[in-house]
């Protein structure tokens with residue numbers, strides 16, 4: 001496991017290095033019996049290296065579909081994704097070892113124990129000291145007592161922690177997290193947030209985090225992307241969004257955007 005130097009007090013938006021994530025006109029349409037559904041509609045955004053960026057949006061806004069396309073597990077209908085400067089459509093395998101994800105919607109094989117699951121993934125990721133890495137992560141994420149239990153028999157919160165351990169096996173430079181603290185009790189959720197903060201501080205990793213938990217986003221994120229009906233309708237630092245909407249909390253900003261007929265950015269663009 002290569003140890004990167006502790007990075008960043010701040011995200012690296014240097015124009016000389018490609019951003020961690022660059023997305024251009026990304027679109028996903030699903031054909032359904034009821035007609036085509038445009039889940040992601042010509043979305044463009046960048047995520048700076050070393051940042052923790054929140055991906056917000058109401059149910060069905062397109063967050064999971066976007067993350068799936070960033071991972072390359074879902075093919076875009078149109079548009080382009082670059083991760084760490086690598087075109088995912090053409091050279092996905094050159095960058096997969098440097099990224100990882102966790103999602104409550106992707107379950108690990110139920111019958112395998114936690115230890116077996118993490119070991120299989122460790123080998124898939126080509127780690128050299130799988131046993132030690134699994135032991136270390138089990139210690140860090142307080143999973144040691146679950147290692148010999150079948151993954152399918154764990155509680156939702158325990159599964160979330162195992163999924164995070166799986167996502168950290170290869171010490172990714174780009175970590176995509178879909179609702180990482182969903183179904184965790186407040187104490188465990190707080191512990192996971194501290195873990196992610198420490199992980200970012202130690203490794204300089206970039207984290208893109210879809211979340212419905214606004215205090216979590218305010219605490220963890222340097223930058224926020226807000227999706228609505230498949231489009232990115234606003235982006236900025238939490239403090240910028242609070243100032244722009246004249247609100248005290250991100251929750252209020254979220255409600256303003258969710259309930260607006262036309263979000264503020266679209267109104268501004270229309271006026272240009």
Ligand SMILES: Nc1ncnc2c1ncn2[C@@H]1O[C@H](COP(=O)(O)OP(=O)(O)OP(=O)(O)O)[C@@H](O)[C@H]1O
Pocket residue numbers: 030031032037038039057058059060061062063064065066
């Ligand atoms: N495989 C699919 N086939 C058809 N429609 C889909 C498919 N996957 C997603 N959708 C639709 O695409 C839209 C975006 O879904 P997505 O899961 O990306 O939203 P989300 O922002 O992650 O929502 P949530 O917060 O509820 O998890 C929704 O209207 C959803 O019904």
